[in-house]
Amino acid sequence: MPSERPVETASPEGKIDRWPPPRRWRLDGRLRPFLPEVVDVVLLFLAFMVGASLSPYFLDVPFLLDSTTLYIEAAIMALGMTFVIISGNIDLSVASILALVATLMAVLHVELNVPMEVAIPIALILGTLLGALNGWLIARLRLPALAVTLATLALYRGLAQILLGDHSLSQFPQWFVGIDRVTVPGTPIPIVLIMFFVLAIVLGLLLHKTVFGRWVYTLGTSEEAARYSGIPVNRVKVAIFALNGLLAAIAGLIMVSRLAVARYDHARGLELDVITAVVLGGTSIYGGRGTIFGSTIAVFLVGFLRTGLGVANVKAESQLAVVGTLLIIAVIASNVIARFSRLRG
Amino acid sequence: MTVSNLRGSQQSSTLAVRLARIREAAIVALLFIIIAAVTAIDPRFLSSFNIRSILLWVPLLTVVAMGEMMVIIIRGIDVSVGAILGFAGIVVGMIFRDNPGFNIYLGTLLGILIGAALGAINGVLIAWVKIPPVITTLGTLSVYRGFVFIVSDGRQIDPNHIPTELIRWSQRGPFGSQLIPWVVVIALAVAALAYLFLRYTKTGRNVYALGSNPDAAALRGIPVSRTQFIVYTTTGALAGLAGILYASRYGFVNPGETGVGFELTVIAAVVLGGTNVFGGSGSVIGTVLGCLLLGTINVALAVLGVAATWQLAIYGIVILLTVIVDAIIQRQIRRLITGE
Numbered sequence: 001m002p003s004e005r006p007v008e009t010a011s012p013e014g015k016i017d018r019w020p021p022p023r024r025w026r027l028d029g030r031l032r033p034f035l036p037e038v039v040d041v042v043l044l045f046l047a048f049m050v051g052a053s054l055s056p057y058f059l060d061v062p063f064l065l066d067s068t069t070l071y072i073e074a075a076i077m078a079l080g081m082t083f084v085i086i087s088g089n090i091d092l093s094v095a096s097i098l099a100l101v102a103t104l105m106a107v108l109h110v111e112l113n114v115p116m117e118v119a120i121p122i123a124l125i126l127g128t129l130l131g132a133l134n135g136w137l138i139a140r141l142r143l144p145a146l147a148v149t150l151a152t153l154a155l156y157r158g159l160a161q162i163l164l165g166d167h168s169l170s171q172f173p174q175w176f177v178g179i180d181r182v183t184v185p186g187t188p189i190p191i192v193l194i195m196f197f198v199l200a201i202v203l204g205l206l207l208h209k210t211v212f213g214r215w216v217y218t219l220g221t222s223e224e225a226a227r228y229s230g231i232p233v234n235r236v237k238v239a240i241f242a243l244n245g246l247l248a249a250i251a252g253l254i255m256v257s258r259l260a261v262a263r264y265d266h267a268r269g270l271e272l273d274v275i276t277a278v279v280l281g282g283t284s285i286y287g288g289r290g291t292i293f294g295s296t297i298a299v300f301l302v303g304f305l306r307t308g309l310g311v312a313n314v315k316a317e318s319q320l321a322v323v324g325t326l327l328i329i330a331v332i333a334s335n336v337i338a339r340f341s342r343l344r345g
Numbered sequence: 346m347t348v349s350n351l352r353g354s355q356q357s358s359t360l361a362v363r364l365a366r367i368r369e370a371a372i373v374a375l376l377f378i379i380i381a382a383v384t385a386i387d388p389r390f391l392s393s394f395n396i397r398s399i400l401l402w403v404p405l406l407t408v409v410a411m412g413e414m415m416v417i418i419i420r421g422i423d424v425s426v427g428a429i430l431g432f433a434g435i436v437v438g439m440i441f442r443d444n445p446g447f448n449i450y451l452g453t454l455l456g457i458l459i460g461a462a463l464g465a466i467n468g469v470l471i472a473w474v475k476i477p478p479v480i481t482t483l484g485t486l487s488v489y490r491g492f493v494f495i496v497s498d499g500r501q502i503d504p505n506h507i508p509t510e511l512i513r514w515s516q517r518g519p520f521g522s523q524l525i526p527w528v529v530v531i532a533l534a535v536a537a538l539a540y541l542f543l544r545y546t547k548t549g550r551n552v553y554a555l556g557s558n559p560d561a562a563a564l565r566g567i568p569v570s571r572t573q574f575i576v577y578t579t580t581g582a583l584a585g586l587a588g589i590l591y592a593s594r595y596g597f598v599n600p601g602e603t604g605v606g607f608e609l610t611v612i613a614a615v616v617l618g619g620t621n622v623f624g625g626s627g628s629v630i631g632t633v634l635g636c637l638l639l640g641t642i643n644v645a646l647a648v649l650g651v652a653a654t655w656q657l658a659i660y661g662i663v664i665l666l667t668v669i670v671d672a673i674i675q676r677q678i679r680r681l682i683t684g685e
Contacts, residue, residue, distance in 0.1 A: 090479060137665075141672050146422060146479055147622040151664035154609045158658025165654050272487050275480070285480055317499070317600075321491025327484040331476045 035337055036282025037294040044301050051308035058311055062188040064304075069180035069258065071303040072192045073098065073251035074270055075296075078277040079203050080244035082295045085278050086207075087240050088220040088287025089145040093134060094248045095270040096156035099263075101127045101252040103160040106169040106262030116176055124249045130156060131245015135238035153271075160264035170261040179257040192254055199247070204292035216240060220287025269320075276323055277302045280330040284338070302326070364678070365628055368619040372634040376641060383645040390648050393524060400525065401515060401594055403640040404532030406614055407633055408587045411539040412464075412580030413611045414632045418556040419576055420624030421478035425467060426584040427607030428489035431600065433459045433588030435493050438502030438598040441511075449511045456589040457582045463489055464581015468574035486608075497600045504596040514593040528590050535583065540629040548575055557625035606657070613660040614639045616667045621675075639663070 051058040058064070068075075077094050084091045105123040108114040114122075130152070137148045182191045207213040215236050218226045227233050256262045281298030283290025302323065309319050383390045409426050416423045433456040440455065441447050463485070470481045504512075514527040543549040551572045555562045563569050592598050618635025620627030642663075646655065 092479075092483075137669070141669060143668055143672055144622055147616075147664070147668050150422075150424075150609070150612065151661050151668065153661070154613075154657050155661025155665060158655070158661050161654045161657055165652070269487075272483060275483065279480070285477055315494065315499075317494035318491050320487045321495065324484040324487030324491065327480065327487075328470060328476065331480055332474060335475065 034282075034291070034294075035340075036334060037291060037297065039333070039337070040281060040294055040297040040301060044297055044304070047301055047304045047308065051304055051311070054308055055311040058308060064307075065188050065190060065193065067307045068193050068300070068303060069190050071273070071299070071306060072180070072190075072196055073255050073258075073267065074273045074277065075196050075299040075303070076199060076247050076251045076254070077244075077270070077274045078281075078295050078299050079199055079292060080247035081274050081278045082281070082283055082290055082292055083203075083207065083216055083240045084145075084244050085275075085283045085285060086220045086287060086290040087216045087237065088223065089138065089237070089240070090149065090275070091131075091134060091145065091241065091244055092149040092271050093130075093152040093156055094244060094274060095267040096153045096160070097127055097130045097245050097248040098252040098255065098270070099266045099268070100130065100156040100160040100163075101249040102256045102262045102266050103164045103264055105253070106172075106256065107163055110169045110171045116173055120253060123253060124246060127249020127252065128242050128246040131248065132238050132242035134245070135241025138241070139234035139237035157264065157268075164262070164264045166264075168261045168263045172256070172260065176257055177260045179254060192258075195254075199250075200292055200296050207292055212236070212239070217288060220284075220289070222288075272320075272323060272327065273302055273306075276327040276330065279327060279334065282334065284334060285331055364674075365619060365626070365631065369628070369631050369634055372618070372631065372638055376634070376638050379638075379641055379645055383648060387648055390645065395644055395648060397524065397526075399637075399640045399644045400529050402643060403636050404528040405587050405590050405594060406610060406640065407532040407636045408535050408583050408590065409580075409607070409611045410614050410618070410632050410636050411535055411629065412576075412583040413608075414615045414618070414620050414627050414629070415539075415543070415552055415576045416478070416580055417612075417615055417620050417622065418552055418624055418627045419573060420556055420559065421471065421573070421576070422612075423467065423478065423482045423577065423580050424608045424612075425463070425482040425486040425489055426580065426587075426611055427604035428486045428493065429460050429463045429581050429584035430588045430591060430604035430607060431493045431598070432463060432489050432496075433457075433585035434591050434598040434603050435497045435502065435588075435600055437589060438507065438592055439497065441508055441592075442502055442506035447508070449508050452508075452511070453586065453589045456585045458585070460585015460588065461578050461582035464578040464584070465574070467581065468577035471577060472570035472573035490605075493600045499600055501600065502592070502598040507592050507596055507598075511589070511593045512596055514590075528593060531586075531590065535586070536629055536633050543629060548572060552576060553625065609657070609660050609664075610639070613663045616664050616671075619671075621671065622668055 048059070077098070081091060081094065101123045104126060105119045108119040108122060109116055134145075134149055134152055137143055138145050180190060180192055183189055184191060184194060207216065215226065215231045218229070218231060219233060219236060223233060226236075252266070255266055259266075277299045278290070278295050279285055280301060281290065281294035281296070283295065305322070305326070306319055309322060314322075380390070389395070409430065413423055413426060436459055437452045437456045441449075441452060467478075467481055467485055470476050470485075471478050514531075516526055517523065518525040518527055519530060543552060551562070551567045554565070554567055555569060555572050559569065588598075588604070591603055595603075614636045615627070615632055616622060616635075617638060618627070618632035620632060642659070643656070646659070647653070
């Protein structure tokens with residue numbers, strides 16, 4: 001029957017229509033571009049249910065809120081990493097920036113008697129500069145982000161190790177220590193969680209509502225196109241990496257406050273959790289796509305997973321295997337989703 | 346236009362070859378300068394003990410560097426080699442522990458096969474599932490390391506469980522020579538095989554073609570995915586072999602120590618040896634020299650009394666400086682060729 005075969009006809013605008021129109025798998029039309037984020041929200045609910053079924057203590061709200069402080073550093077770093085990966089780059093050195101900033105601040109305060117009020121701003125500036133150095137090498141010398149940040153991964157942590165060796169410094173003032181135990185008065189909500197959400201909202205506005213944010217996406221979609229359309233590519237890159245460094249520094253301060261101690265091996269390997277969360281959050285590893293909302297959801301997904309595994313007495317080393325698997329599955333899933341929406345969309 | 350382009354590309358290729366020679370000569374020169382300088386400060390540096398410790402440090406590195414070099418030539422990266430080394434070491438170590446008198450050659454073969462299997466997983470994910478190499482190997486690094494702990498239950502393989510015959514590989518060499526132990530001979534053999542493979546086999550040539558221009562390689566009918574798979578599997582196999590050599594060299598295998606961070610050392614040596622981080626070029630001789638140079642630096646620092654805490658920072662500096670200097674030189678050459 002000829003009428004049932006697809007026939008291609010040209011519409012007046014020259015567009016080719018297929019008749020009958022291909023049957024479309026419909027999520028709500030408006031949500032379709034955000035399929036990865038929708039999947040994340042569903043997964044988050046699933047994680048809750050699995051966690052709750054594994055242990056009766058899991059759904060204890062104060063416990064859950066309290067447990068967020070354990071991975072708040074990774075969460076904050078994931079916000080900056082979202083910018084980096086959307087722009088088509090990668091930063092393997094974040095955990096090392098965290099360690100170097102934490103170490104340097106501790107050395108300044110404990111060994112050189114610099115007051116905390118001065119040491120903290122210096123630490124934040126240092127983090128920004130370390131990130132900016134990554135960005136400068138990548139942008140100015142056009143080196144691969146991978147090679148540069150792999151080198152600084154070793155270099156920054158190596159410097160922290162030179163500074164502190166195998167010692168740990170812990171003589172911090174009382175007001176600085178234990179930020180994770182401070183809650184919003186009258187509620188069990190930790191103050192660091194509020195800090196994270198404030199940062200997420202500010203950075204979300206920066207990424208999604210400003211020209212700078214659009215530049216980040218353009219850079220990730222096509223760097224060449226970005227150059228030809230007059231975007232200051234080099235400066236944007238340096239800014240992205242500097243922002244990432246600043247967030248790593250903030251995370252470093254929180255970690256020192258939380259653990260009340262500074263060591264060179266703080267956060268070793270944490271870049272895995274950070275990158276996993278960002279990729280799981282729907283940011284394309286090839287650049288050009290991603291949202292702060294997705295990363296935020298995914299951060300809690302990875303965090304709850306780790307908490308759940310911890311509650312279920314799974315050792316930290318075995319958790320590593322789970323997070324690594326999750327990273328690979330996340331990329332495969334995002335590739336599948338991308339192909340799916342390209343075919344049907 | 347076409348003729349001048351042709352000449353340009355010919356010129357650049359001979360220039361590239363000449364440059365690689367200069368690069369290798371520079372490493373050798375640097376090697377001699379370091380040896381001379383350190384010997385001048387402390388004459389004990391050239392003692393047979395120190396030479397032995399360099400010669401014992403380098404083989405492990407060289408074996409894995411041969412694979413990592415090929416990976417970087419095809420524009421990839423493999424950060425999971427340290428974890429593969431640890432996994433092969435711990436599994437074979439456990440077999441030795443639980444079956445006293447187990448044939449060490451069979452054990453070595455088993456180590457290589459385990460490494461190859463783990464490398465093949467990387468290869469499948471990168472070549473056919475099309476996950477970027479960094480992400481793949483960052484993920485498998487954690488998975489393999491996690492399994493090292495799970496399989497071994499966090500327990501170390503103690504020296505008394507490693508066959509003495511295996512440990513002797515690091516103590517005695519051919520004809521009972523003490524200066525050049527068997528592990529050095531094994532590393533040299535691996536390097537020689539890598540040299541022949543990259544120079545005279547079709548797959549070896551494909552490795553360079555793929556690294557120089559992946560699109561052109563695909564258009565010319567070079568099996569891109571298969572070549573990638575072979576390279577990552579080989580790298581895994583070599584890391585597996587290195588796991589056995591580790592057990593021989595150090596006499597123990599520790600789940601939290603063996604091969605941790607080894608990928609950085611290997612990548613530092615490969616980059617130092619002149620392999621281009623943008624892919625497409627790199628030589629076996631250069632990489633061997635890079636390993637030797639890094640090993641000499643390491644022992645020299647110990648002799649000069651620089652604390653071991655400096656090691657990591659030095660690897661970082663080595664990678665960073667080499668990459669920067671290479672990029673600047675390359676840009677100058679491109680300018681020279683295009684005549685800008």
